[in-house]
Amino acid sequence: MSDNHSFTRNIVPEQQTASPQHHEKPLRIAVLVSGSGSNLQALIDAIEAGQLSNTEIALVVSNKANAQGLQRALRHNLPALHLPWRERVEAEAKLTAILQLFAVDLIILAGWMRIFSTQFIAQFSRRIINLHPALLPDAGTGNVYLTSDSTSIPVFRGLHAVKQALDADVKLTGSTVHYVTAEVDAGPAICRAEVRVEEGDTEETLHERIKQVEHWLIVEAVRKIQHE
Numbered sequence: 001m002s003d004n005h006s007f008t009r010n011i012v013p014e015q016q017t018a019s020p021q022h023h024e025k026p027l028r029i030a031v032l033v034s035g036s037g038s039n040l041q042a043l044i045d046a047i048e049a050g051q052l053s054n055t056e057i058a059l060v061v062s063n064k065a066n067a068q069g070l071q072r073a074l075r076h077n078l079p080a081l082h083l084p085w086r087e088r089v090e091a092e093a094k095l096t097a098i099l100q101l102f103a104v105d106l107i108i109l110a111g112w113m114r115i116f117s118t119q120f121i122a123q124f125s126r127r128i129i130n131l132h133p134a135l136l137p138d139a140g141t142g143n144v145y146l147t148s149d150s151t152s153i154p155v156f157r158g159l160h161a162v163k164q165a166l167d168a169d170v171k172l173t174g175s176t177v178h179y180v181t182a183e184v185d186a187g188p189a190i191c192r193a194e195v196r197v198e199e200g201d202t203e204e205t206l207h208e209r210i211k212q213v214e215h216w217l218i219v220e221a222v223r224k225i226q227h228e
């Protein structure tokens with residue numbers, strides 16, 4: 001996107017805010033999914049229940065036509081579209097245009113399985129956030145994380161972070177919402193929560209418990225960004 005202004009959050013001019021009826025414009029979010037979209041559902045539910053004020057889901061995008069996340073969006077009458085991801089340059093150009101068209105303020109990667117180019121990310125500096133099912137350090141970088149029980153554990157990045165945690169036999173893992181930077185799963189943390197690994201956990205059972213935590217964590221992250 002050459003014109004970043006259209007992506008800058010618009011604040012209602014001062015003279016219009018004098019009256020209490022005038023509020024800051026809602027934060028317009030785009031949620032990008034590739035699969036089940038349970039975190040998208042958590043955002044929808046929080047908005048509908050009034051637990052996430054002044055926020056609207058402007059758009060849901062999936063690179064997979066059969067993603068359950070698209071069905072969730074349609075059930076709640078949210079604009080939703082399938083964007084095939086055959087060739088990255090072309091797909092990113094389309095996505096940029098669509099995000100501009102829908103005047104999106106914040107892009108949330110919630111189970112989005114495609115890696116963006118450095119150029120795409122640079123256009124939306126600190127405007128793209130990602131949910132990662134492992135604990136990332138504050139700065140996002142580095143290979144060691146200190147848990148609340150003062151144990152140093154490795155930082156698990158990439159597609160198989162839950163399995164890596166099990167394989168490493170850690171007692172605590174969790175989830176982090178972080179800003180997206182060019183380095184995958186290595187951007188500054190916004191918020192995170194720990195999840196205890198239970199005896200007999202499989203990748204599925206552990207990931208399911210992590211997701212339960214993610215459902216409030218992603219809502220918390222949006223609230224935090226709104227108050228920045």
Ligand code: GRF
Binds near residue numbers: 034038039040111175
């Ligand atoms: C989440 O665990 C998230 O951390 C990871 O992908 C999963 C998406 O789950 N990046 P869902 O599609 O929101 O159910």
